[in-house]
Amino acid sequence: MTEKNVVTAIHDTLLDEMKRDDRVLVLGEDVGARGGVFRVTMGFVDEFGAERVIDTPLDECLIAGVGIGLALDDLRPVAEMQFADFIFPGFQQIVQEAARIRYRSNGDFGVPLVIRAPYGGGVHGALYHSQSIEAFFAHVPGLKVVVPSTPYDAKGMLIQAIEDPDPVLYLEHKKTYRLIKGDVPDERYTVEFGKAAVRREGSDLTCVSYGLMHHYCVEAAERLAKDGIDAEVIDLRSIYPLDSETILESVAKTGKAMVVYEDNKFLGVGAEVAAQISEHALFDLDAPVVRIGGAHVPAMPYAPTLEKWFLPDVDRIEQHMRKLAEF
Amino acid sequence: MSKDLHTDLGLKEEDLIEMYRYMLLARFCDERQWGLNRQGKAPFVVPVSGHEAAQVGSGWAFEKGKDVFCPYYRDLALMLVAGLTPKDVFLGLFGKKDDPSSGGRQMPAHWGSKARNIITGSSPIATQCLHAAGIAYSKKYKKQDAVVGTWFGEGGTSEGDWHGAMNFAGIHKLPLVFVCENNQYAISVHESKQVAGSVHGRAAGYGMPGHLGDGNDVLESYRLVKEAVDRARAGEGPSLIELRTYRFYSHTSDDDDRTYRTKEEVDEARKKDPIPRFEKYLRSVDILDDKKVEEITENARTQVAEDAKEAEAADFPDAIDAAKHVYADLEVE
Numbered sequence: 001m002t003e004k005n006v007v008t009a010i011h012d013t014l015l016d017e018m019k020r021d022d023r024v025l026v027l028g029e030d031v032g033a034r035g036g037v038f039r040v041t042m043g044f045v046d047e048f049g050a051e052r053v054i055d056t057p058l059d060e061c062l063i064a065g066v067g068i069g070l071a072l073d074d075l076r077p078v079a080e081m082q083f084a085d086f087i088f089p090g091f092q093q094i095v096q097e098a099a100r101i102r103y104r105s106n107g108d109f110g111v112p113l114v115i116r117a118p119y120g121g122g123v124h125g126a127l128y129h130s131q132s133i134e135a136f137f138a139h140v141p142g143l144k145v146v147v148p149s150t151p152y153d154a155k156g157m158l159i160q161a162i163e164d165p166d167p168v169l170y171l172e173h174k175k176t177y178r179l180i181k182g183d184v185p186d187e188r189y190t191v192e193f194g195k196a197a198v199r200r201e202g203s204d205l206t207c208v209s210y211g212l213m214h215h216y217c218v219e220a221a222e223r224l225a226k227d228g229i230d231a232e233v234i235d236l237r238s239i240y241p242l243d244s245e246t247i248l249e250s251v252a253k254t255g256k257a258m259v260v261y262e263d264n265k266f267l268g269v270g271a272e273v274a275a276q277i278s279e280h281a282l283f284d285l286d287a288p289v290v291r292i293g294g295a296h297v298p299a300m301p302y303a304p305t306l307e308k309w310f311l312p313d314v315d316r317i318e319q320h321m322r323k324l325a326e327f
Numbered sequence: 328m329s330k331d332l333h334t335d336l337g338l339k340e341e342d343l344i345e346m347y348r349y350m351l352l353a354r355f356c357d358e359r360q361w362g363l364n365r366q367g368k369a370p371f372v373v374p375v376s377g378h379e380a381a382q383v384g385s386g387w388a389f390e391k392g393k394d395v396f397c398p399y400y401r402d403l404a405l406m407l408v409a410g411l412t413p414k415d416v417f418l419g420l421f422g423k424k425d426d427p428s429s430g431g432r433q434m435p436a437h438w439g440s441k442a443r444n445i446i447t448g449s450s451p452i453a454t455q456c457l458h459a460a461g462i463a464y465s466k467k468y469k470k471q472d473a474v475v476g477t478w479f480g481e482g483g484t485s486e487g488d489w490h491g492a493m494n495f496a497g498i499h500k501l502p503l504v505f506v507c508e509n510n511q512y513a514i515s516v517h518e519s520k521q522v523a524g525s526v527h528g529r530a531a532g533y534g535m536p537g538h539l540g541d542g543n544d545v546l547e548s549y550r551l552v553k554e555a556v557d558r559a560r561a562g563e564g565p566s567l568i569e570l571r572t573y574r575f576y577s578h579t580s581d582d583d584d585r586t587y588r589t590k591e592e593v594d595e596a597r598k599k600d601p602i603p604r605f606e607k608y609l610r611s612v613d614i615l616d617d618k619k620v621e622e623i624t625e626n627a628r629t630q631v632a633e634d635a636k637e638a639e640a641a642d643f644p645d646a647i648d649a650a651k652h653v654y655a656d657l658e659v660e
Contacts, residue, residue: 025468051468052468054464056495057491057494057495057498059487059491059494061457061487061488061491062457062460062488062491062492062494062495064457065454065456065457065458065460065461065488065491065492066457066460066461066464066491066492066495067461068457068458068461069457069458069459069460069461069462069463069464069465070461070462070464070465071461072446072458072461072462073461073462073465073466073469074465075465075468077461089487092451092454092488093454093457093488096449096451096454097449097451097454097458100449101447102652102653102654102655103432103652103653104429104432104433104437104439104447104449105428105429105439105441105447105652106426106429106430106432106651106652107651107652107655108427108439108440108441108447109439109441109446109447110655141653141659142653142654144654164656165654165655165656166654166655166656194657241657
């Protein structure tokens with residue numbers, strides 16, 4: 001067991017997986033000599049050579065499309081999108097090709113491709129270095145979309161993603177990279193997709209979130225606990241497959257639910273979670289489902305005042321949690 | 328064309344007869360599927376007629392079972408060379424359960440078959456070129472003796488995916504051959520509005536050789552692509568081969584080419600039909616005579632007619648199968 005932050009856990013896991021299986025290779029912009037702009041592949045090119053650590057041209061469509069080709073030939077590519085905000089030139093390859101190849105070939109072909117993408121705000125990244133992209137991709141059958149929020153999950157879910165026979169979008173919240181630390185077992189293990197984690201048990205309300213917001217929700221719940229309000233906090237970990245069961249079980253117990261996410265609120269993950277609750281647990285509810293998400297503005301702005309306005313923080317979450325508890 | 332041209336190219340008499348037979352099979356499949364469409368039995372057809380020489384010639388340069396095909400939708404004749412049968416073509420046309428490409432999931436002409444090294448394709452243009460680049464990189468990485476071919480029209484050379492694939496192939500000197508079947512029209516848009524400069528000229532920008540050939544000449548198509556395949560196999564990197572040809576029918580059965588090109592132009596192009604042209608060569612070198620032509624033609628016609636009939640009578644997929652194969656390990660609702 002070693003204490004690590006999220007980015008170190010990802011780095012170490014990827015390194016181990018590449019040592020273990022020479023079918024695993026990485027490709028992306030600046031992943032070679034630079035070791036990735038967030039240093040996830042630091043030292044890889046010296047360890048494995050440029051053939052396995054491919055510095056690609058500045059072309060995200062190429063990164064996705066070549067990654068698909070590598071996967072079709074039975075390699076286990078791990079592609080890096082430098083920032084999730086830049087994934088869109090690859091949208092067609094990911095959505096029309098990677099996601100649909102198994103289905104359209106009647107199961108003849110599969111695409112065991114992992115696409116890593118640092119996402120999320122609160123890092124002064126403004127419009128084009130802060131985006132949340134999960135809703136675009138979780139909408140597409142054929143893709144799996146996961147968001148580990150702890151170093152433990154970062155490791156177990158990355159190994160799971162590499163082993164997965166289908167394309168996995170593995171989202172890494174940039175602010176958690178160095179902020180969130182935790183114990184990581186030294187041995188190899190996987191964290192199954194589609195299993196949410198109940199990080200804090202409680203009986204007064206259910207709070208569902210993922211990524212950075214999950215940590216804010218835990219903090220807000222701890223504040224409430226001082227006043228005797230007991231919130232159950234669920235970390236989704238995986239957007240698709242979505243663990244509705246854990247959510248519904250919790251709601252059956254608490255009767256109140258809120259969803260917190262930093263993506264634009266409209267048609268985001270919170271909309272699906274709220275819909276699942278309303279379809280399957282309406283009569284368990286003692287209050288309307290609360291959604292806390294980003295405003296319907298194009299993206300997170302730069303100036304600290306503007307960024308703070310956009311991004312849900314612990315205070316805002318606490319406020320809504322109290323209101324819901326008191327409903 | 329010299330009398331010994333095919334010998335110079337290393338092609339034997341059996342090769343030539345097979346190539347001729349494949350061209351005929353493709354043409355007859357096309358005529359049959361077009362007819363079935365007009366009878367209301369096949370909702371959608373992508374015709375191949377006119378492209379047979381470019382496809383059979385280029386396809387013949389690859390080694391089946393070893394090399395990899397990343398085709399586009401027009402490649403019916405190429406697919407026959409790669410190992411699909413006319414029956415497979417018609418199973419796909421009707422959307423039948425045993426359609427090897429997709430089990431009736433995709434529109435016709437969206438080819439794919441893992442067993443035959445034909446990589447599954449989609450409708451968006453030139454996406455397959457990047458898959459070809461990735462596969463070629465993998466072959467090089469694994470030090471496998473395999474060459475990858477990818478086929479597309481001149482319209483495809485406008486897509487970013489195509490340029491990305493050319494760039495990546497050039498940078499890494501991949502065992503990859505780009506084959507452009509330039510029929511001068513991307514649906515209705517003429518080459519003059521599609522391509523600045525020339526298709527084969529674009530190769531220079533990606534550090535690879537680019538060659539232009541007559542796509543109505545099966546032996547020239549073979550020669551140019553074979554040189555490129557040999558080059559790729561020898562580790563000397565990718566090439567771009569532009570084969571100029573013409574499509575005799577509309578883009579698809581849902582298109583009407585009379586809105587953008589004249590009947591005279593089409594009639595003129597039909598005079599350069601690659602099949603009679605190849606037949607003439609084969610007669611000139613005494614490989615074919617009237618009797619052999621009649622025999623091959625009749626056999627091909629009969630096979631196509633029977634295969635079409637069998638495919639028409641085959642089962643559709645079960646409705647419930649529509650929920651299968653979204654993921655390898657997850658059921659969906």
